[in-house]
Amino acid sequence: MGNVTNENIINLNTAITFEAETFRRIQxxxxxxxxxxxxVRPDGRSFNHFRKTTVNLSCITTADGSSMVRIGNTTVICGIKAEVSEPNVNFPKEGYLVPNVxxxxxxxPRFKPGPPSEQAQVLSENLNKLLKNSKVIDLETLCIEEGKAAWVLFADLVCVxxxxxxFDACVIALMSALMNVxxxxxxxxxxxxxxxxxxxxxxxxIRITYSASFAMFDGQHLLVDPNEMEESITKDGIxxxxxxxxxxxxxxxxxxSCSSEQLKTCISKARDRYADITSIIEIAKQAIKKIE
Amino acid sequence: MSSRLELIGPQGLRTDGRRFNELRNMNCKPSVLSQADGSAYIEQGNTKCLAAVYGPREARTKAQVLHNRANINVEISLAPFSMEERKKRSKSDKRILEIASAVKQTFEPIIMTELYARSQIDIYLQILQFDGGTVQICINAATLAIIDAGIPMKDYVCACSAGCIDDEPVLDLNHLEESNTPELTVALLPKNDKITLLQMESRLHIDKFQQVMEMAAKGCKEIHTVLDKAVRENIKDLLKKSSI
Incomplete structure (x- = not known):
């Protein structure tokens, strides 16, 4: 796609035409x-097609639980480390689970070195909310001695x-790493x-949750599992x-805004996606069992 | 508890079952990331490192612009789960900064920076799992990623560590060994056997120095063959894909 040939750049006899790659950059x-x-989408997918998703468990041996998730080219590694700490005075029976992206x-190339970007902090907070509100894990099981000691699980997610x-990749990585702890x-x-x-x-x-993300283009086309380019162009996301x-x-x-009909399609697609992810993680679990 | 850790077993094997002059198992793969201009993934034993190279591109701040050559920027980050003990190491950790500066100084004379005046080359290194030999794996990963990015270099830079346990020189120390023994890290240009980096941070008898150094240099050569093979295979794959 990237081959720009001289005769194609400007054709003076007719209207100005561009090579597709040039067109992509300008407009x-x-x-x-x-x-x-x-x-069809620029990468050849249909609107309803998720990219190939793979899960690799126990890939970091220094962590107490780990997982690497790829959705297309997007790759996220989650490592969970357990430490002992004193429980919060207000919740003496509970441990902690701290996600950090x-x-x-x-x-x-978009991200610059330095303190965590706004986007990273939003992702961390959304994951934290998801864990808390959906009660993914019973924090009381992390208690070692009431008011004295409890496990702190640090879930560090590194996007490579x-x-x-x-976000979808982070949720899958976090859930599968928690299963792996x-x-x-x-x-x-x-x-x-x-x-x-x-x-x-x-x-x-207690509960295993997975997410499905969509991008809305021109307020009517629902694109499942948007890639970087689609995400940056479309303004609406669900x-x-x-x-x-x-x-x-x-x-x-x-x-x-989006219509309630569109929201309903999103929800039903998210349910279908859940089943797919469950089977992908099952395959990953079988794979490490074989090695063990 | 014994007062001294036995690093060499009765059969003359090390804690991880290697002989004295044996490298750890090494896996490497260039072109692993789609967003970076060049990238590589390396495993040396249990140490795992990911490298990404961006550039040559416009420098981020004007202060970094050099009028006659490209500015090289190296940043190393340790994943919080990479160590036995979870420690949130900031990027300004002095130890990491020192390694980053060593990597930068190693590559500055090797990369032909004079071809890209007023631009910047960013080398980002991410240690995913740590088991000793940070400097060497960073240099090896960066070499592969720079080659993958197509940035002209005078030669490969291959790094390897060696140490001395009980008066016996040993190659490629893991974390357990490097915390108990003097360690020497050498980076070599394999074509003309020139040393570009030499680091030693503890005492070693001068009589042993030559032997340890030679062992490390030999290790560098072995690493060079592994890296070279990976680069050639990657190019073959690329040719296959582009010919279709």
């Missing part, structure tokens, strides 16, 4: 519109390749927490989070 919105009119400059729809057995004795060498305890997840029973857990809607 990205119009470029996308031309594709949408043909009912890092959009480092490695993942896209940013090609749109990072193995904690040692810990006992509280006279102010000291003793933990066994072996890590055997699996976290009990993210729907559902749990295993198909119940809604969260909806984020940004940009201008």
């Amino acid at each position: 990205p919105e119009e470029y996308l519109r031309r594709y949408i009119q043909q009912h 890092d959009l480092s400059p490695i993942c896209s 390749n940013y090609d749109g729809n990072v 193995r904690l040692p057995e810990a006992v509280y004795e006279d102010g000291i927490v003793k933990a066994t060498e072996e890590k055997t305890i699996i976290l009990g997840l 993210t729907v989070v559902v749990d295993e029973t198909g119940k809604l857990c969260n909806i984020w809607k940004t940009g201008s």
